[in-house]
Ligand code: HEM
């Protein structure tokens with residue numbers, strides 16, 4: 001391969017990106033060296049197995065990916081603002097919508113949610129870490145290097161360009177030569193392994209590590225949703241693993257699983273993709289439901305209405321989420337029996353979802369509502385998400401879907417559920433748990449600016465798309481002619497997108513501003529919270545709880561506060577605390593994964609094999625590792641706790 | 649947790665499980681080799697035998713229901729079977745129009 005093919009050339013935008021990447025790397029290296037932070041980076045972050053720090057790293061990556069995916073989105077909106085624009089050509093547009101979709105779902109929404117669950121779940125159940133802290137670090141680094149591998153594609157080798165769904169035969173070697181779709185197959189595989197391990201880790205954590213007295217039906221709602229999400233991850237991700245492996249074989253070794261010739265079945269890819277893909281959208285929405293449940297009940301100062309019905313409906317949604325996937329390809333031609341069956345199961349999902357909506361509304365009813373930023377996101381979520389859900393039910397009618405399918409109507413539907421559901425939840429959760437993560441609050445005034453800009457921008461951007469869809473505009477078209485009458489609504493949509501971009505910038509400024517001037521959280525309980533994470537200091541000590549709390553009821557911390565017991569730390573009860581040791585191996589193994597992946601993408605098999613040997617070496621070393629962790633002495637716990645209380 | 653934790657004097661469960669497993673294995677062998685059934689029928693019968701034997705082992709040897717997380721294990725396994733059937737049978741059914 002020639003160097004001119006290795007690096008992507010010929011586009012001014014790409015050259016600008018090259019320069020920006022090089023400058024950023026130089027900048028980071030310079031800052032770390034100048035402030036002598038390399039050792040700090042290694043000791044405190046790269047080798048950490050602390051669930052709180054891993055969670056924070058997930059969230060930082062997610063925000064960076066939100067930026068990358070957001071830039072992609074703005075480029076697409078710029079191109080579509082007016083008819084016959086020459087800003088992006090067809091190929092470049094294809095690449096951008098592909099990376100936008102893939103990054104937003106897999107490298108933004110998933111890690112944001114997983115980051116929040118890392119920070120919050122062990123605290124909510126009164127645990128000191130997750131069940132497998134080492135594995136947790138490995139999960140994070142696999143996700144991270146998978147994401148990096150995917151992200152470099154646009155400057156090295158070329159981006160994937162067959163959509164985030166990568167349908168065959170388009171994604172085959174025949175129609176997509178070049179390495180772009182190899183990146184898709186390999187990078188998703190690497191980060192997918194990380195996600196699968198996260199699912200196992202949190203399932204075991206929640207089932208096995210709850211504080212004494214916390215029965216399943218006393219778990220906070222967020223923890224419940226994470227538990228069910230883990231079940232979905234464990235059962236759905238293997239399907240993606242297998243499908244991606246077959247895709248990789250097709251692309252690298254010329255097997256014929258999904259090709260048109262030699263008995264391949266291209267439509268089987270769509271089938272396998274959506275067997276994973278539909279559960280996947282519930283993986284990102286269920287924890288969001290959990291976040292909103294926590295926030296609504298905290299800021300309405302009421303116990304969640306219909307807790308049992310809530311649990312029942314998430315279990316129901318998890319069950320149904322596996323038997324609806326065909327609604328993504330009603331038009332493929334499966335015939336009336338298949339389409340009718342999946343049409344009905346899909347509509348049935350609206351029932352448990354509706355139950356949840358009514359439960360939130362009844363929780364709000366007669367509550368003493370505090371309109372914090374987090375609460376605003378939660379309140380806005382309800383009507384916006386309902387719009388997405390109702391249009392979902394419209395799409396679910398197979399016969400009608402022949403009209404809506406792959407039009408902007410569909411685009412509007414899934415952005416209404418994914419943005420008003422998952423993204424609002426991520427922002428809400430970020431504001432809500434920010435003091436727990438960093439010890440200071442995000443500024444409320446700036447937070448509300450972000451909220452209004454983003455929420456209004458979102459509606460201005462996506463509501464017109466329902467009508468564009470009905471007017472015949474199909475997804476993934478890179479330009480359109482003036483006579484179609486789509487121009488005004490497209491202009492409106494672009495204005496909305498710009499507002500969302502401004503909202504995001506205000507959020508970033510808020511993070512900077514609050515770090516410098518933000519209100520410090522001395523109490524550990526800034527919102528008068530109800531669940532156990534608020535019983536710890538902000539940020540919590542490394543070991544979370546000096547003494548494992550005893551749980552007697554739902555809303556454990558609220559009950560403790562009301563009865564005034566179980567709150568203070570009795571020093572004579574302290575015992576040494578066992579904690580896991582840090583390890584650099586997850587980071588190093590994941591680097592090996594990165595190079596193995598890179599080798600596969602370019603079919604440089606020597607590189608891939610050498611890197612694979614390092615991976616196996618890492619696994620072998622791990623199995624001879626007899627580091628059982630260490631104990632924190634009672635003296636040290638006393639010192640930490642006194643210091644934390646002096647702050648209070 | 650070993651079998652010793654049980655307060656039985658003689659491990660009846662294990663013996664019964666073992667004998668039944670042997671019977672099912674040989675029965676399957678006989679059906680496949682010398683029953684003279686059609687290929688389709690043979691596959692049907694041995695699949696049924698396999699399912700019976702797998703569940704036998706789960707209950708008799710692997711004590712699926714007996715540990716303190718027995719309920720969760722059972723639900724988990726039932727759900728796994730359900731998903732496996734949905735994925736395989738569902739795919740075959742959905743894709744049958746191209747087959
Ligand atoms: C009441 C609940 C829902 C119903 C009935 C529903 C129904 C549907 C249907 C029928 C389609 C396919 C339409 C077509 O391709 O023509 C679809 C697409 C989609 N839905 Fe939903 N949906 C619901 C909720 C959700 C949720 C909660 C999410 C995610 C958080 C979601 C994300 C998506 C995505 C990402 C797509 C399109 C993917 C693509 O083709 O690229 N949906 N939905």
Ligand SMILES: [Cu+2]
Pocket residue numbers: 277278281324325327328
């Ligand atoms: Cu779906």
